Amino acid sequence: MTALRPDLAIIAREVSAHARILDVGCGDGLLMAALRDTKDADARGMELDARDVATAVARGLSVVQGDADTDLADYPDGSFDYAILSQTLQTTKRPDLVLDHLVRIGRQAFVSFPNFAQWRIRFAHMFGGRMPVTEQLPHRWYDTPNIHHVTIDDFRSFLDERNIRIEGQWFLSGDKPRDERLANLLAEHAVFLLRRD
Amino acid sequence: MHEDTRFGLDKKTQLLGPVQLDSGVEFAPVEFAYETYGELNADKSNAILICHALTGDQYVASNHPVTGKAGWWTRMVGPGKPIDPTRHCIISINVMGSCMGSSGPASIDPTTGAPYAMAFPVITIADMVRAQALLLNHLGIDILEAVVGGSMGGMQALSWAALYPDRVRSAVIIASTARHSAQNIAFHEVGRQAIMADPSWNNGAYYGHEAPTAGLAVARMAAHITYLSEAGLTEKFGRRLQNRDAKSFGFDADFQVESYLRHQGLSFVDRFDANSYLYITRAMDYFDLAEPHDGVLAKTFAGTKTRFCLISFDSDWLYPTAESRRIVHALNAAGAAASFVELSSPFGHDAFLLEAPEMNRIVDGFLRAGESR
16 A cells, blocks of 8 residues: 555545544545555545545545535435545635534634745745745746745634634644644644544 | 246236335236346345346347347346356336336237326336346345445335335446436436327327327436436547538537537437326436435435445436445445445436446456355
């Protein structure tokens, strides 16, 4: 099996066995397949890209072609143990509404995103005077799918406003874990485990 | 199983029934024309029912007895295909109301010794499915590994999952809908009126006389347009003229598209009964899966254990993607295991009958995942 992306590896490790999960923006289903095979999870997925959906379904996964911005409303409250949104938040039209649905549908929710306040990005912006193009965020300003960049501190204050509780948090530099200190400056990626209060 | 005469090609049987119809009528006896491919395994867990579309039949993977053409879904069904007789016991039944050997308006009414014609009861998609369940009981098949269908076949697959949730482990619904829209009904009404306006129709009592072939051909021509896409028609025919260099300033088939449609209409009447066309289009128009559940489709599937796979095509305007999406939303709300993808094709509604490698890859993976459970 292909190695999981580091943020997905964290989620795969932390999900409890036999859980019901909804992976929003599941791509071709790598995380779902891993959760099915290692955690005996009942995994469902949603993905916008038709080719990825076809690959995931051909893998035997239950994946529907859909858009996180418009197609989450039909899922009942608390219908999954975990709702997962990995590296998709910054691509949605209304991340706030997507997050509201996520913590409504899942009794807990995993959210991972690239941290736009990481020092390399700050440097690129401050000294280059250009929209940052990094290994993590390789797109140019006009073709990027990432239309709502967010920093770890922005995300935390949003959770505060919405009374969403943090039940776990992990930070990454490349594939290496790092601690919470100065995460907003130093971490390239963040993974949060959330619950609606 | 080799000597079990219930299984094999070109089978016919009559069962006492009755089938309890939605109209309130108890219909009996019930005739069935069907085919099976492959063998039922020891624990009877490999049966796949394939449901056919409006003008389809049981000859899904063997030559049509009238036209001599290959089965209508040999791209999906056959050795090495997603639905494979070396792995599956495949059952394909001519639907009730049709004209290829199952009970329909052209069948003999045992009470009169003459064809039913308009005395045949009006049936629904659910009635077709109830009749199919009767035949499966006769075949000793309790659980279906899968029910698979495109277009009206997809309506039957949905109805199977709704009526007999414990008998259906997986359902594949392709280019279909959970209800007929006003536009769907409108097109069907054009076809029915064309048939009934043909003097030969004679209130349906034309058996033994000239059949209303002109009306049926027009019905088929109108319907055929709905099976294709505008882009597909343009690519295939454009405004090109048929075997001539200039317009005739008359009403011959000047354009290739006219000639093509006329051919579609004329070849159809050789293999299809006009009254069957009336009854089956009526059944489709009456179809609204949510109707018994106060219009809430999710309630139809509450608590279902069936796995669902839905596929739509982006150029299909007869049963557009939005209709598949409605079903998917309902399945999600019901907590059902559902997969859905919209595939790209220039061929409109007919795409499900044509070469579509992505469709085959999806159906294959979906069925195999069910088998490994």
